[in-house]
Structures are given as structure tokens and as C-alpha cells.
Amino acid sequence: MGWQELRDFASDPLVTIGGHTKSHVSLAKLSEEEARAEIAERVRGLEDGLGQTCRHFSFPYGDPGSAGSREFAIARDLGLKTAVTTAKGLVPDGSELNFHSIPRLSLNGDFQDPNCFHALLSGVPFALFNLAKKALPRGSRAA
Numbered sequence: 078m079g080w081q082e083l084r085d086f087a088s089d090p091l092v093t094i095g096g097h098t099k100s101h102v103s104l105a106k107l108s109e110e111e112a113r114a115e116i117a118e119r120v121r122g123l124e125d126g127l128g129q130t131c132r133h134f135s136f137p138y139g140d141p142g143s144a145g146s147r148e149f150a151i152a153r154d155l156g157l158k159t160a161v162t163t164a165k166g167l168v169p170d171g172s173e174l175n176f177h178s179i180p181r182l183s184l185n186g187d188f189q190d191p192n193c194f195h196a197l198l199s200g201v202p203f204a205l206f207n208l209a210k211k212a213l214p215r216g217s218r219a220a
């Protein structure tokens with residue numbers, strides 16, 4: 078898509094376009110300065126191209142080895158409203174919600190079966206997993 082097509086797409090009230098870094102890198106493996114630049118330059122590029130403010134972000138790979146507390150803080154410091162990881166789970170309620178490390182359900186081929194997808198979308202599997210995790214003694218939890 079060209080920028081004009083993207084601007085038309087982004088003008089729909091149901092569409093939000095967010096950043097995903099400049100070169101799709103695992104941010105946690107970079108220096109803080111490099112990680113900050115990867116996010117900031119992509120956000121700035123989107124804002125220039127779309128002609129609108131970019132306030133949302135998705136961490137490439139999004140696993141704990143690619144994005145952690147340092148990266149979440151960078152996203153917040155850069156003024157982004159939200160950032161999503163690839164942590165599978167429910168969005169926690171109230172005070173436990175960190176708007177810069179929101180879990181997400183990826184549609185990447187892992188959950189393409191409609192029955193499986195609907196079950197995951199309900200949140201029941203994650204609620205059961207979290208209950209089991211809380212019930213296990215700390216030393217017995219999987220990493």
C-alpha cells in the first residue's frame with residue numbers, strides 16, 4: 078500500500094494504525110538508545126506518512142525475551158498510549174493493567190480453527206491457566 082491508500086484506510090474511525098519498530102528487531106537485545114530510536118523513528122515515520130498522531134505500538138516478537146520492563150517504559154516515555162506484547166492471556170482489570178504491556182491474541186495461524194479461536198477469545202483457557210498458576214507453589218511453576 079502507498080501512503081495515500083494508508084491515509085484513506087487510517088481515516089476510517091474503526092481503523093487504528095500503530096508502530097512496530099523501524100527494522101523489526103528484538104528490542105531487548107539492543108541498547109536502550111537503539112531500542113528507543115527503533116520505536117521513535119517508526120512512530121515519527123508513521124505520523125509523517127499518515128498525517129495523524131500515532132499512539133499505539135506492537136512489540137516485534139513480543140515475547141519476554143524481546144520486550145520487557147525497559148521496553149515498556151520506553152514506549153510510555155515516548156508518549157504512546159498503548160503497546161501490545163504477544164503474551165497470551167486476558168487483559169487484567171483495574172490497577173493490574175499496564176497499558177504498555179498488554180497481552181494479545183495473535184491471528185497468526187496457530188488458532189485458525191474457528192472452535193479453538195472462539196474458545197480463546199472467550200478468555201476461559203487463560204482464566205483456567207491463571208487459576209492453576211496461582212494454585213501451584215512458587216517453586217513448581219514452569220518458567
Ligand SMILES: [Zn+2]
Nearest residue numbers: 097101137138
Ligand atoms: Zn512483526
